[in-house]
Amino acid sequence: MSDVFLMQNWEHLLHCLQHLNLQPSTPKHTDFSRVKQWALDGHGKIFRQNLVFSSLSSAQISALFGKECAGHRGLVKITPLNQRDQLSQILYPVRQVFSRMRERRADENLVEYLTSGRYQYFVDNMLPRLQKSDVTNIV
Numbered sequence: 001m002s003d004v005f006l007m008q009n010w011e012h013l014l015h016c017l018q019h020l021n022l023q024p025s026t027p028k029h030t031d032f033s034r035v036k037q038w039a040l041d042g043h044g045k046i047f048r049q050n051l052v053f054s055s056l057s058s059a060q061i062s063a064l065f066g067k068e069c070a071g072h073r074g075l076v077k078i079t080p081l082n083q084r085d086q087l088s089q090i091l092y093p094v095r096q097v098f099s100r101m102r103e104r105r106a107d108e109n110l111v112e113y114l115t116s117g118r119y120q121y122f123v124d125n126m127l128p129r130l131q132k133s134d135v136t137n138i139v
Helices: 002-006 010-018 059-070 111-134
Strands: none
Touching: 002 059, 010 059
């Protein structure tokens, strides 16, 4: 389920969790005989149960649990023992090459620089090297 959280607007998700247990400004349609005293005291965040299921572990979700989900009985995180990261599953070592693009001119539009500038840099510098290389199956 947290995979879906990571695809959402993260600021909106944080806003929703911060406002989850706030007291309503108008008490209409509220049965006060069912409201617990700890909820009126603003401790809804502590007594709320939060269950998050995910196929991947994420630093954002872990930070979210640490900050917004403070249960009075603690926090339990269960991860499978055989969980391995994707980089360890690569069969052949991959060489990564990082290149620096030219500086953006003061009169150049940022969007133009990021789109056509990157493409032009690739065509002028990277593509000739790839075409001359003996390596096949380059993505």
